[in-house]
Amino acid sequence: NAGVTQTPKFRILKIGQSMTLQCTQDMNHNYMYWYRQDPGMGLKLIYYSVGAGITDKGEVPNGYNVSRSTTEDFPLRLELAAPSQTSVYFCASTKGTTNEQYFGPGTRLTVT
């Protein structure tokens, strides 16, 4: 199993550009999550999904969108990039609500 994979690893965007961060898991997990990690702030939940076709907002959803058309994929869309979205983004998945999360390697995004 590859686990949770994320692409790209690094990206620099100009203000106002858009992009999609890709996340795929091959563990047949129903639950998937997107977090952002800023220095000294821990992880903040952006969006989560409890299964294909079902998504919901987390703590910091503004400026982001997600979709979940398959169990495996959970892409995160930034429509109009802003400097405040400079961060490291992690995708995670879990088998069930009481299980540990499996994290991808992260995407380091800089918006200038």
Add this chain to the structure above:
Amino acid sequence: AQSVTQLGSHVSVSEGALVLLRCNYSSSVPPYLFWYVQYPNQGLQLLLKYTSAATLVKGINGFEAEFKKSETSFHLTKPSAHMSDAAEYFCAVSASSGGYQKVTFGTGTKLQVIP
């Protein structure tokens, strides 16, 4: 509402010394508790988890944590630090909230191991 507080954003220990990383939580329902480790430029990996089976939980790499309900604590310990333990450690609490399992992470503690 639930929250996690990790005391000390940076902790330094000598190689071979005891490692103690502190975590206190609050939760209105019985929680599940986790410790994750993050090495530089990597994602988080599970160290150990508490799911109400036993209050003393053993994890990977010689780490363990004790759930103390009366103190709402879940501190992480290791008897003897190794250079390879240098990393950032996150405590997390997971509990049912509004129909889904909400996970809240602490702000992390960076562990430095001095030779």
